Amino acid sequence: MIYLDHSATTPLHPEVLAAMMPYLTTQYGNPSSLYRLGQQARQAVENSRRRVAARLNAAAPREIVFTGGGTESDNLALRGIALARQAEGRQLITSAIEHEAVLATMEALATDIGFDLTVLPVDAQGRLRVADLAAALRPETTLVSVMAANNEVGTVQPIAEIGALLRRHTAFFHVDAVQAGGYLPIDVQAWGVDALSLSAHKFHGPKGVGLLYLRRGTPLHSPVTGGGQEAALRSGTHNVAAIVGFAEAFELAQRERAAKNQRLSALRDRLVAGLLAALPEARLSGHPTERLPGHVSLLLGAGIAADMMIAALDMAGIAASSGSACASGRNEASHVLRAMGVPEDEALSALRLTLGDGTTDVEIDQVIAQLPPLVARLREVAL
Ligand code: PLP
Numbered sequence: 001m002i003y004l005d006h007s008a009t010t011p012l013h014p015e016v017l018a019a020m021m022p023y024l025t026t027q028y029g030n031p032s033s034l035y036r037l038g039q040q041a042r043q044a045v046e047n048s049r050r051r052v053a054a055r056l057n058a059a060a061p062r063e064i065v066f067t068g069g070g071t072e073s074d075n076l077a078l079r080g081i082a083l084a085r086q087a088e089g090r091q092l093i094t095s096a097i098e099h100e101a102v103l104a105t106m107e108a109l110a111t112d113i114g115f116d117l118t119v120l121p122v123d124a125q126g127r128l129r130v131a132d133l134a135a136a137l138r139p140e141t142t143l144v145s146v147m148a149a150n151n152e153v154g155t156v157q158p159i160a161e162i163g164a165l166l167r168r169h170t171a172f173f174h175v176d177a178v179q180a181g182g183y184l185p186i187d188v189q190a191w192g193v194d195a196l197s198l199s200a201h202k203f204h205g206p207k208g209v210g211l212l213y214l215r216r217g218t219p220l221h222s223p224v225t226g227g228g229q230e231a232a233l234r235s236g237t238h239n240v241a242a243i244v245g246f247a248e249a250f251e252l253a254q255r256e257r258a259a260k261n262q263r264l265s266a267l268r269d270r271l272v273a274g275l276l277a278a279l280p281e282a283r284l285s286g287h288p289t290e291r292l293p294g295h296v297s298l299l300l301g302a303g304i305a306a307d308m309m310i311a312a313l314d315m316a317g318i319a320a321s322s323g324s325a326c327a328s329g330r331n332e333a334s335h336v337l338r339a340m341g342v343p344e345d346e347a348l349s350a351l352r353l354t355l356g357d358g359t360t361d362v363e364i365d366q367v368i369a370q371l372p373p374l375v376a377r378l379r380e381v382a383l
Pocket residue numbers: 007008068069070071072074099101147149150151176178179199200208210
């Protein structure tokens with residue numbers, strides 16, 4: 001199989017599995033227990049916290065809260081900050097191309113609790129205009145959430161510029177950096193963020209573990225109550241092996257980032273050029289340069305149904321997706337492409353090919369050779 005769906009998830013790195021193994025076998029203590037086995041597990045959690053805090057340039061390890069993944073981190077940040085600050089104001093701002101973990105949470109805060117939600121538009125390449133955000137800010141704005149990189153089209157947002165704008169405002173700034181975790185240099189101080197979500201399975205770590213960076217002094221009412229773990233912000237017995245795996249995977253991804261990004265962008269550019277040369281009706285969606293290094297998102301052209309294309313590619317041994325994994329299965333244009341102004345019939349032809357550590361030159365050649373005839377066949381069927 002040629003796996004080209006690394007934005008959906010990535011295989012576990014063997015070194016990550018090796019680092020996790022003791023905590024899945026002999027080191028099974030509960031970090032809250034006082035005897036040695038428990039304290040060794042606690043040390044593993046705290047050591048992981050120190051490692052990721054240093055990589056993120058956080059001011060202190062206690063600014064890191066381990067969670068059960070990206071969705072949970074987004075929920076914790078948005079609900080937690082909005083509710084903690086509701087006496088100061090009730091306007092929330094986000095962008096139209098956020099992941100559902102942010103959009104649905106913001107919408108729930110608006111419809112269930114009565115917050116005033118502003119959803120900012122993006123341009124045709126999926127970039128937020130900072131001037132639009134500046135114009136939408138009001139004294140009662142308490143929280144702004146903008147993703148670092150988009151999962152469907154790979155566009156990277158001007159996060160440091162937004163952070164600089166929000167430094168002059170009392171609103172808190174949350175960033176969903178789930179897709180960016182393995183590829184962008186994430187510096188929470190340089191970016192000027194108050195809260196930031198990451199998820200390990202997007203950079204060759206285990207599934208079901210994430211983190212929320214929370215700048216010291218950021219108010220947060222946690223909806224999770226219980227034993228008081230993670231400074232009472234995320235109660236529940238720590239998933240020690242997964243937390244150790246998170247830290248190891250993040251370290252590997254960030255340490256080797258420059259070389260990997262160079263290799264991935266070269267493969268990506270070759271794939272895009274090869275496919276567009278053979279498919280005159282197709283075009284690249286998202287930003288041409290401000291995009292994730294291994295991310296290819298194509299609009300194959302009106303009349304080509306993406307779900308048929310995914311099935312045909314699967315038969316040919318190629319794993320791809322039609323946009324976000326969560327949204328596939330629904331036969332409607334993605335909210336991201338709609339927000340970018342892509343016409344409905346063209347948006348239904350969206351194909352996402354995302355490259356990763358294991359992707360080879362030979363695989364790219366095979367996809368360039370195999371994909372265009374499949375599109376031609378689907379076009380014949382559609383006529
Ligand atoms: N945010 C973005 C941008 C994502 O791409 C995803 C996963 O696809 C998530 C959040 C959710 O992360 P998780 O799968 O860890 O819940």
